Amino acid sequence: SAVISQKPSRDICQRGTSLTIQCQVDSQVTMMFWYRQQPGQSLTLIATANQGSEATYESGFVIDKFPISRPNLTFSTLTVSNMSPEDSSIYLCSGRLAGNTGELFFGEGSRLTVL
Template identity: 90%
Template sequence: SAVISQKPSRDICQRGTSLTIQCQVDSQVTMMFWYRQQPGQSLTLIATANQGSEATYESGFVIDKFPISRPNLTFSTLTVSNMSPEDSSIYLCSVVTSGPYNEQFFGPGTRLTVL
């Protein structure tokens, strides 16, 4: 398993501003992901954070809106740029540790409200 922390845990932001969310893992992990969970909805994968290279984005998500960094095997950031109220969501990072089971461990989430 892995212990994952996210900062901030929650924030209220103004329209047009940007917020950077940090994800820290207590051990080196092979893969890291970022998800969005809009109010009352399921989780949607935003991108795979690749260490040392550009993130791989899912359909409907673009780097200009959600730039991601992953400078090492234990840390990643997701920035939500030029925010609008539609970006109000919980943002979760997840990691895959070594092993055969494709199991992901999820961070506690960042609850974002955009006014």
């Protein structure tokens, strides 16, 4: 298994500002993903964080709004840029181990509130 730590766990932000969420994994994971989740709802994939290269974004998500870095196998960041109240959500980092049969391990999430 893998332990995934995220910070901040929660934050309140002002409209127009940007916030970077950090994700640290205790094991080398082959793949890392960032999801968004509205409270009480399902998970929506934002992007796949690729080590040493640009992230792969899902439809509806763009790099200018959600820049992602992954400098090594155990660390990634997601920035939510120029925030608006619509960005208020829980952001979840997840990872998959090498040789794993498919399941993801998740961080505790970062709850952002944009005023």
